[in-house]
Amino acid sequence: MTKNHYKSRKSIKYNLFFTFVYLMLIFPEFRNIFYMRMGRFWRYLLFWFPPLSTLHIWTPSARIGGGLYIGHGWGTVINAYRIGRNCVIGQNCTIGSRNLKEPVLEDNVKVWAHAVVLGDIVVEENSNIGAGAVVVKNVPKSSVVVPAKSSIIRMNGEKVNILL
Structure with a gap:
């Protein structure tokens, strides 16, 4: 994946206006990020380019670095104190307060x-926070976090512990 996912699209290297329209038409996640960054000024576009209703971004735009990419924002909730540059967030993620x-x-x-x-x-x-991982403690630099192994804990009415 490139550092700037949206700029890497082959068809949007030419005109800034057409690039903007293309991104607004094709990527609903881009629309959500755009509306969040622009505030109320661009709200008249909501009729023509509605945001993705299942993507909720509650982090103030001043605290989100450039290059944020949200892939398939369905069921995604983002409520972070700050998000750095070039972050990637997948579908159905929860980044929130406790x-x-x-x-x-x-x-x-x-x-x-x-x-x-x-x-x-x-x-x-x-x-990297792996698919399905639950993180509630600090993660050191350049780490990969994965969920625990799945296991069978009950089979045919009896307690067992079989790792899958």
Whole structure:
């Protein structure tokens, strides 16, 4: 994946106006980020280019670095204290507060599908949060976080512990 996903599109290298219209038509996640950054000034576009209703961004735009890419924003809630540059957030992720304290995502952090990042923690730069992981403690720089292995705990009415 390139550093700037939207600029990497082959068909949008020519005209700024057509690039903007293309992104607004094709990428509903881009619309949500655009409206969040522009505030109320651009709200008249909502009729023609409605935002994705299942993507909720509650982080103030001044605290979100450039290059944020949200892939398939369905079921995604973003309520971070700060998000660094060139971050990637997958579908159905929750980045939110715990005890009224929000997480910080530093530069080049990737949060993949169905991951949950909660509380007063810092996910340091160049880290990856794997699909389905639940993070409630600080993540060191250049780390990869994955969920625990799945296991069978009950089979045929009996308690077992079989790792899958």
